[in-house]
Amino acid sequence: MKKCLFVMFLTVILGSLIGMSSLAAEQGPVKIGVLLPLTGTQAVMAEDLQEGFLIAQEQINAAGGVLGRRLELIIEDTETRPTAGMDAARKLVELDRVPVITGGFSSGVMLPIAVYCQERGILVVSQPPTSPLFRDVGDYIFLVNVLDNYKGKVIGEFAFKDSGLKRFALMFMNNAFGQALKQETIKNLDALGAEVVTVVDYELNKVDYKAELTRLFAKDPEAVIATFYANEGFIAAKQAYEMGLLNVDEVPWYCPEMASSFAKALEEIPEVVEGIKGLNPLAPESLFMKAFREKKGRDPITAYSAMNYDALIMIAMAINFANSADSTAIRDALPKISQWYRGQSTGGDKRFDEDGMQGFGQYSKVILINGEVVPYPE
């Protein structure tokens, strides 16, 4: 009898504790998981990427939060590496129990996380990843940046028409982002009648790219199309210059991702990357730029900062629209929100297609001059 009473007593205590904790969860802040490359090869942009989220968070909370509760960001570091990124995602999902993960920065890091979240019904709203492979992951995955199909087409056309040359050498990183972008670029160059004479894949986080650069120029290409992350872009540009291979007057270089490729090189060796042409997401709209300048006293070094802002604002709107912080409810509301939300990044049109991918963003043609990324005159 005593044992039975003890079990009943324990059940009542546990029951009230669970009840209290769920009540607290409903009254407490709505938590959103944020993945950022705070360290690693893309850390140079981390501050500005984070600021995009923080500006959105401040504006959301100043306007009353979501569901009448405060919006809280739990920020984790991906170290710009898939394994560290996955550890961070697991922590967000299993310990912090967030309904949504946003950010992520690179396709190579985010792709396994997207699969993991899809299996668990956790919503992912990622940016800037652009690999077309995300399209097949599932219905919990949304991208706020345009896919590589678009970038591959635009960079191919830009390089072909601008240079008037036909023999191209390509250099892309050996991860989901680089390989998808490479395939699209080759496809579009072929369609234009250009010849791809050399394709160089390279590993990230290495300190020596001389062998890859030697191969890149082995068949005397007339122009180069290459993309990097910040550290690799610095090392490759420096080594190419020292080997006498980076002279855009002789062999022009085109880059489909200027912001992430040469952020470090622009800081340290602007004269080396002078004259490289490429693509950047369209500059953020004035509302975001004003808020960013007020906080930081300068312009953001990357347009992806505004993309993060857009992602969080859309998530918050979807939570309020769904009247729920449940992953599935937010997922169902997100496409509806995107139909009429006017964003601050890549031209403002943030509509998702039927697979949750971004179909309408715009990239602008730019050139590196005097250490600045400036619009390239058509």
Add this chain to the structure above:
Amino acid sequence: MDIAQILANALVRAAELGLLAVGLTMVFDILKFTNFAHADYAILGAFLVYTFNCGAGLNLFLSVFLAAVAAGLIAVAIDKAIFKGFRKKGTKSVTAMITSLGIAIALRNIVRMIWTSESRTYAIPIQRPLRILGARITPVQIGILITSLVAMIGFHLLLQRTKFGKALRAISDNRVLASACAIDSEKMIQWMWFLATAFGVVGGTMIAMEHLLYPRLGFDILIPIFCAAILGGIGNPYGAMLGALVLALAENVILALDFGHILSFGGLFELGSIQIKTGYKPAISFVILVIVLLLRPTGILGRK
């Protein structure tokens, strides 16, 4: 194929890796465990060079000297605090190896805490390359080659021509017997830590000068250093130098080779171009390593 350029690139790479591989192999030779923290000691030193050079405005050579001494003393202090106890208790070498992995992670995070994770460069302006024997090479790279050569010769003389070197070799052969011959093995081990780390700091600084300096750099260069040390014969400093050279040549030459041209005897018949994909570059050194170890399990210059 620009042979002169490929050789120049390989020599510079070997010069950078060689000094680090020598330090790694020294620790193994004397203490019989693989020190996973070796590259992180080197990068800690490279960050100290950055602070002395870019923060305090000291001359680069003086900065390297001060950083090498400081990092060497840190390595000695860690040995006294941790590994000396292991030696007294006769702890298994696998425990020391795992401990060194822990030290590596701790050092990496201490560096990140002090200097943040931002990547940095030394106060050396970008340089136009000089044309030497058909290869383009920058003054910094020439400096790296000379520094490495001088350090290697100095190390050889130290090992072969001094009492210190003889004592070190005696400890390497048989520590108990060396102690019986009145050699203070603990003191010698501390000197070995100091030297191995100082060499590592010079190597780490040269890599950072050529590329970029960031806290995870030690981890990124650890595999090629290991590969060079094992390839040459772990425990043999000359083997480590040779291993670094073989590794650097393998990375640079094999990627540049057109096997289609070779197999068709210089284009006697149509075979097209056959080249190893650059994405497989990290695997090249390991394939070479496996082949060498199959033919000679102790490495190129390893003891039988």
